[in-house]
Amino acid sequence: MKKRKFEELFFRVLMVLATIIVAGSFFLIVGTIFFKGVPYMNLDMVTKTPGGGFYIGKEGGILNAIIGSFYVAGGATILGLVISIPVAIYINLYMDGKRFLSNTIRMAFDVLFGIPSIVYGAFGFLIMVYFGLRASLLGGIIAVTLLVIPILVRTLDEVIRTVPFELRDAALSLGATRWETAKVVLRQIRPGIFTAILLSFGRAIGDVASVLFTAGFSDNVPTSLHEPAATLPLAIFFQLGSPVEEVQGRGYASALILTIIVLIITVLSDILIKRFSKHKI
Amino acid sequence: MNTRLIKDKILSKLMLVFTLASVSLLVIIGIGLYYKSIPIIHRLSWGELITSSIWKPLKGLFGFFPFIMGTLWVTAIAIIIALPLCLLTALYIVEYAPTKIKRVLTPFVNLLSGIPPVIFGVWGVLFIIPLIQIYIAPHFVEFSTGYSVLAGGIVLAVMIFPLIVSIISEVLRTIPQELKDASLSLGATKWETIKKVILRKALPGIIAATVLAISRAFGETIAVLMVCGNNAAVPHSVFDPGYPLPALIANNYGEMLSIPLYDSALMFAALLLFIIILLFNIISRVILSRLERRLSA
Numbered sequence: 255m256k257k258r259k260f261e262e263l264f265f266r267v268l269m270v271l272a273t274i275i276v277a278g279s280f281f282l283i284v285g286t287i288f289f290k291g292v293p294y295m296n297l298d299m300v301t302k303t304p305g306g307g308f309y310i311g312k313e314g315g316i317l318n319a320i321i322g323s324f325y326v327a328g329g330a331t332i333l334g335l336v337i338s339i340p341v342a343i344y345i346n347l348y349m350d351g352k353r354f355l356s357n358t359i360r361m362a363f364d365v366l367f368g369i370p371s372i373v374y375g376a377f378g379f380l381i382m383v384y385f386g387l388r389a390s391l392l393g394g395i396i397a398v399t400l401l402v403i404p405i406l407v408r409t410l411d412e413v414i415r416t417v418p419f420e421l422r423d424a425a426l427s428l429g430a431t432r433w434e435t436a437k438v439v440l441r442q443i444r445p446g447i448f449t450a451i452l453l454s455f456g457r458a459i460g461d462v463a464s465v466l467f468t469a470g471f472s473d474n475v476p477t478s479l480h481e482p483a484a485t486l487p488l489a490i491f492f493q494l495g496s497p498v499e500e501v502q503g504r505g506y507a508s509a510l511i512l513t514i515i516v517l518i519i520t521v522l523s524d525i526l527i528k529r530f531s532k533h534k535i
Numbered sequence: 536m537n538t539r540l541i542k543d544k545i546l547s548k549l550m551l552v553f554t555l556a557s558v559s560l561l562v563i564i565g566i567g568l569y570y571k572s573i574p575i576i577h578r579l580s581w582g583e584l585i586t587s588s589i590w591k592p593l594k595g596l597f598g599f600f601p602f603i604m605g606t607l608w609v610t611a612i613a614i615i616i617a618l619p620l621c622l623l624t625a626l627y628i629v630e631y632a633p634t635k636i637k638r639v640l641t642p643f644v645n646l647l648s649g650i651p652p653v654i655f656g657v658w659g660v661l662f663i664i665p666l667i668q669i670y671i672a673p674h675f676v677e678f679s680t681g682y683s684v685l686a687g688g689i690v691l692a693v694m695i696f697p698l699i700v701s702i703i704s705e706v707l708r709t710i711p712q713e714l715k716d717a718s719l720s721l722g723a724t725k726w727e728t729i730k731k732v733i734l735r736k737a738l739p740g741i742i743a744a745t746v747l748a749i750s751r752a753f754g755e756t757i758a759v760l761m762v763c764g765n766n767a768a769v770p771h772s773v774f775d776p777g778y779p780l781p782a783l784i785a786n787n788y789g790e791m792l793s794i795p796l797y798d799s800a801l802m803f804a805a806l807l808l809f810i811i812i813l814l815f816n817i818i819s820r821v822i823l824s825r826l827e828r829r830l831s832a
Contacts, residue, residue, distance in 0.1 A: 262726040265623075269631065272623035276700060277640055279693045280647040283658045290661055337553055344550035361820050362558045368747070368816040369564070369809065370754020372781045376805040377564045379788070380571060403557055431543035460651020463756040463781070467788050487653040491757065494657065509657045513650070520649035524642060 284513060291510030294503035300511065304473045316508050319489035321475045323512075325391055326465060326485055327458035330398035331406075331451055337399075338406035339447075343436045346414045347422070360411065367404035372463040374401045379467040392479040394469025401464050402454040409453055413446030414439060445526055452523035456516055462487035486512045561813075568809055571802035578796065584803065590767045597800040599807070604769045605684065605777030609759055610752045612688025612773060617695050618745060624696075625703035626729060648697035656761035659690040664762060667774070676774050682764035684777040690758050695748045702747065702823070706740030707733065709826065743822035750815035754808060756781035780804050 298315045305314035349356040378397025387393050417439050425435040440447075462485075470482025471492070486508060493505030575584065575597060587598030628637060668681030710733055718728040734741075764776020765786060784804050790797070 258724055258727070262724045265726050265729075266631065269623045269627035272620045273627045273632075273640065275620055276624045276696050277643045277647075279696065280643050280650075282662070283647075283650060283654065283693070286658050286662045287654060337557060340550040340553040341557055344547070344554045348547055348550065357824070359554065359558055361817075361824065362561055364820050365813060365816040366561055368750055368754075368812055369561075370756065370781060370812060372754060372756040372784050373564065373568075373805050373809050373812075376784060376788075376802060377567055380567050380802070400560065403560070407557070431539050433543040433546050434539070456649055460653065462651075462653050463785060466785055487651060487757070490653050490657060491761075494660065494761070506657065506661070509654055513654055516649055516651055516654075517646065520646055524645060 284517075287506070287509050287513050290503075291506040291508075291513075294500075294507040295510060296507075299504065299507055303475060316484075316486070316489050316504070316511070318473055318475050319484040319486045319508070320511065322391070322469070322472075322483035323459050323486040325476065325483060326394045326398055326469060327455050329391070329395040330402050330458050331455045333395060333399045334402040334406045334454055335447075335451065338403055338410055338450075339440075341407050342410035342414055343439070345411060347432055347436050347439065360408075363404045363407045363411075367408060370463070371401055371461050372466075374398075375464040375467045378464060382468060388480070389468060389470030389482050390480045391469065391476045391483040393467075394465045394483055394485070395479075397464045397468040398458045398461065401461060402458050405454045405457055406450050409450035410443075410447065413443045413450065416446070417442050445529065449523050449526045452519050452526065456519040456523070459519075460487060460512065460516055462491060486515075565806075565809060565813070568802050568806040572799055572806050575796055575799040575803050585807075588769060592794050592797050592800065595796060597796070597803075599780075599804065601767050601769045602778055602780045602783050602804065603807075605763070605782075606753060606779040608684040608770050608773075608777050609687040609691060609763065609779050610749055612685060613691035613695060613752045614745060614749060616689060616692035617699055617748065620692075621696055621699035622703060622741065625700050625707055626733075628700070629704050629707040630725065630729060630733070644697045644700055647693075648701075652694070652755060652758045653761075655690050655694050656758040659686055659758060659762035663689050672774050676772065679774040680764070680776075682762060682776055683774045684763060684770050685773040687759045687763040687777065687779070688773070690762055691752045691755055694755060694758060695751055698751055699744050699748045702744035703737070703741055706737050706744065706823075706826065709740070710736050739822055740826050743819040743826075746815050746819040746822075750812045750819075753779075753812055753815075754781055756785050760785055780808050784808075 298313065300315060300320065301317060302313070302315035303318040304316070305312060345356050345359055374397055378393065378400065381387075381396060382389070382393045421442065422435050422439065425438045426432070430438070465485050465488060469485055469488075471484050471488055472482040473484070474481075476483040490505050490508045490512065493501050493508060496502055496505070578595075579587070579597065584597060584599050585603065586600055587596070588600040589596045589598045590601060628640060632640065663686045664681035666681075667683060667686055668679060671685075672679035672681065672683075714732055714736065715728055718732045719725070723731070759779050760782035763779060763782060765778045765782055766776040767778050767783075768775075770777040784801050787797070787801060
């Protein structure tokens with residue numbers, strides 16, 4: 255009897271410890287980044303592009319990378335939405351009675367979701383070589399779009415499935431076409447679409463491997479789609495590889511900036527998801 | 536036919552095209568990578584490419600064995616660390632934790648999954664590398680810079696925490712309450728119920744989660760690249776540096792166009808990665824969707 259009680263207690267303690275490690279690792283990571291990044295943070299970092307000699311520790315900031323990241327992630331999310339919304343609608347509203355087919359398509363997107371970003375990067379590079387594009391903002395956007403399509407499709411799919419069937423049936427039975435019904439459904443899921451946008455944007459802004467081959471790197475803010483664009487993760491990566499201490503420090507500060515951006519996005523989408531599920535009929 | 540119906544028809548065809556196009560991405564990526572790897576596969580066969588350990592691109596020798604081993608070491612270490620921790624965490628969250636604690640815990644797991652790979656890499660360099668170099672390695676080996684497969688494994692383990700915890704929790708939630716009640720009413724303690732009933736029932740789901748986590752760990756490029764040491768030799772201990780496949784692709788894309796067959800070799804690396812991950816994903820998704828279907832039936 256005693257042994258059973260002891261075993262119970264032992265594993266309970268083990269579970270609590272494991273939970274503390276898993277949840278605590280978040281604080282450990284964010285704490286480390288804050289602790290190392292704050293001393294090197296200054297206004298120049300977010301308001302200036304790299305000046306001459308930035309990479310040997312002279313003045314400047316990473317505004318080029320911040321803006322470049324927003325361009326790439328924003329462009330990819332918009333392009334991804336244009337492709338993903340029709341796909342999500344098609345699977346849900348046009349494929350009635352084809353459960354097997356729609357489930358297979360869902361699984362295909364799940365598998366696409368699991369493909370590592372370096373493979374998307376390599377594939378994006380192949381496309382660019384094929385069309386004779388140089389590493390540019392456009393190339394980066396194409397590669398990242400491929401990366402976010404599965405995220406967008408799966409999120410939108412989940413969201414559309416929360417819309418009650420009765421709503422569609424009511425619309426259809428009033429004589430609406432499927433497309434008109436789709437418009438009714440789309441109006442219902444507006445907050446859900448916003449959540450999907452945030453999720454995809456958050457993933458896109460933090461991804462390095464897919465833009466490594468495709469977006470290039472530049473000290474200037476890109477003014478056209480054919481110019482190379484710097485991105486935050488790449489800026490962090492390059493600065494950290496520098497032997498100059500000041501530049502490494504800026505790498506930590508850049509990591510802090512990226513962390514803050516991504517945390518804000520994650521928290522916002524969390525709040526939206528909660529609000530969305532509250533209004534579920 | 537009136538215009539409303541025509542509009543619906545046209546749009547439906549258009550949406551079908553979008554759907555087919557994006558699904559076929561899966562096939563197109565595979566074909567594209569294969570097409571680009573043909574030159575190297577013709578020169579040295581699949582078997583030779585995978586089993587040879589000599590990597591001398593300038594001499595036209597491309598042996599992927601060290602990179603495959605590097606990938607395996609790092610992934611194995613990550614799973615060995617992450618799986619027990621995540622299983623216990625998921626059990627605690629689903630079976631023991633009061634609602635209040637659950638409500639506090641879930642957002643943090645969410646936040647962790649939102650952190651970009653490069654930040655994990657920076658954290659690895661700032662925290663894990665010194666930890667290994669100063670506190671762990673001296674107890675086992677004479678000298679280590681800290682840049683090792685162990686560092687890669689630890690960083691990867693933390694990266695896959697959210698994935699494993701969320702999938703295993705899902706699986707645990709699907710186990711019917713009656714089953715637990717029956718075991719408890721027979722006088723079993725909660726832990727005995729977990730050990731003999733819940734874990735047994737959840738085993739396929741746990742395996743599927745693990746396979747999925749392995750495939751995620753396989754493909755993480757930047758974080759691993761930053762902490763792994765990147766030395767093209769087969770690692771012999773956890774303190775040796777390793778050179779996983781994704782890191783190989785990322786590190787060498789700059790020079791790949793200047794050396795003959797090099798680009799083909801890197802595309803072959805991407806193809807290998809793609810095939811492995813494709814298989815792993817399909818296997819685990821099939822298991823998970825079967826579980827789900829059995830539950831809803």
